[in-house]
Amino acid sequence: MNNVLIIGSTGQIGTELTLELRDRGFGKVVAGYIPGAEPKDRLLESGPSAVVDITEAGQIAEVVSKYKVDTIYNLAALLSAVAESKPQLAWKIGMDGLFNVLEVARQYGCAVFTPSSIGVFGDNTPKDKTPQDTIRNPRTMYGVTKVAGELLSDYYYIRYGVDTRSVRFPGLISYVTPPGGGTTDYAVDIYYEAVRGNTFVCPIAAGTFMDMMYMRDALRAAIDLMLADPSRLIHRNAFNITSMSLEPETIYRSICRYIPDFRIEYRIDPLRQAIADSWPNSLDDTCAREEWGWKPLFDLDAMTQDMLSHLKE
Ligand code: SER
Numbered sequence: 001m002n003n004v005l006i007i008g009s010t011g012q013i014g015t016e017l018t019l020e021l022r023d024r025g026f027g028k029v030v031a032g033y034i035p036g037a038e039p040k041d042r043l044l045e046s047g048p049s050a051v052v053d054i055t056e057a058g059q060i061a062e063v064v065s066k067y068k069v070d071t072i073y074n075l076a077a078l079l080s081a082v083a084e085s086k087p088q089l090a091w092k093i094g095m096d097g098l099f100n101v102l103e104v105a106r107q108y109g110c111a112v113f114t115p116s117s118i119g120v121f122g123d124n125t126p127k128d129k130t131p132q133d134t135i136r137n138p139r140t141m142y143g144v145t146k147v148a149g150e151l152l153s154d155y156y157y158i159r160y161g162v163d164t165r166s167v168r169f170p171g172l173i174s175y176v177t178p179p180g181g182g183t184t185d186y187a188v189d190i191y192y193e194a195v196r197g198n199t200f201v202c203p204i205a206a207g208t209f210m211d212m213m214y215m216r217d218a219l220r221a222a223i224d225l226m227l228a229d230p231s232r233l234i235h236r237n238a239f240n241i242t243s244m245s246l247e248p249e250t251i252y253r254s255i256c257r258y259i260p261d262f263r264i265e266y267r268i269d270p271l272r273q274a275i276a277d278s279w280p281n282s283l284d285d286t287c288a289r290e291e292w293g294w295k296p297l298f299d300l301d302a303m304t305q306d307m308l309s310h311l312k313e
Contacts, residue, residue, distance in 0.1 A: 082181025094145030
């Protein structure tokens with residue numbers, strides 16, 4: 001991995017991944033963005049940026065050629081809940097966009113990382129310690145595009161030798177760029193409300209377990225997988241990875257250790273709750289651990305301390 005293009009560089013993952021790759025001293029790390037979501041501050045100042053609309057294959061090819069890009073991080077997506085209000089757009093970005101990325105990668109010899117998600121699973125999937133290779137039958141457009149994206153990425157590897165690799169991210173928690181329109185967003189919002197001194201109104205019912213991960217671990221996963229020895233990879237698109245299986249009360253209690261008068265109440269969002277209920281309680285990430293040495297570093301308490309201290313700043 002030398003010169004990198006990040007598509008969706010100003011989103012929840014992209015902002016931090018772009019800076020992390022630049023800080024680690026990779027070659028050119030190009031921040032791809034769409035008009036209206038321009039990079040700012042350090043993201044803008046620390047390296048090159050370019051307009052890259054994933055639905056425009058020509059724009060992707062131009063930047064890849066100009067900067068001699070060898071690795072593309074394709075982070076453009078609508079998250080699960082918002083995709084249900086705009087399923088056609090979710091398909092256009094998730095599938096037509098991925099097709100464009102894979103075609104450019106085929107022509108220019110790039111490796112591709114496209115995040116997958118716990119959203120690939122559905123009601124018929126085993127809920128606890130969900131295996132790597134199991135039923136994927138989502139009933140959301142987000143999940144449909146993620147399953148199809150995994151299959152298409154594997155196809156390009158098998159058929160054309162395009163070096164595609166991916167992980168199924170759980171809910172990602174960070175204090176830098178908020179997610180937007182996801183089912184797991186509550187696990188980020190709860191920290192913001194705690195620090196603001198507000199009561200948190202939780203859209204997901206107590207007792208609803210989903211896997212979560214601190215962004216620092218997620219960034220390491222996205223980088224380590226692309227640097228992994230390909231001869232060890234039995235799987236490619238996409239590896240189960242996880243850090244912790246959490247429900248709202250667990251996060252709430254963890255925050256209360258530092259902000260004792262913090263309060264939570266519940267006003268369930270039926271759309272998000274139905275999606276959450278269809279997703280696993282916890283994933284089995286043995287394959288990622290064995291094939292490329294995946295290991296999370298942040299547990300709930302370490303994450304809570306880090307989130308609260310940064311948000312208080
Ligand atoms: N965080 C995503 C969402 O909630 C899942 O991958 O949509």
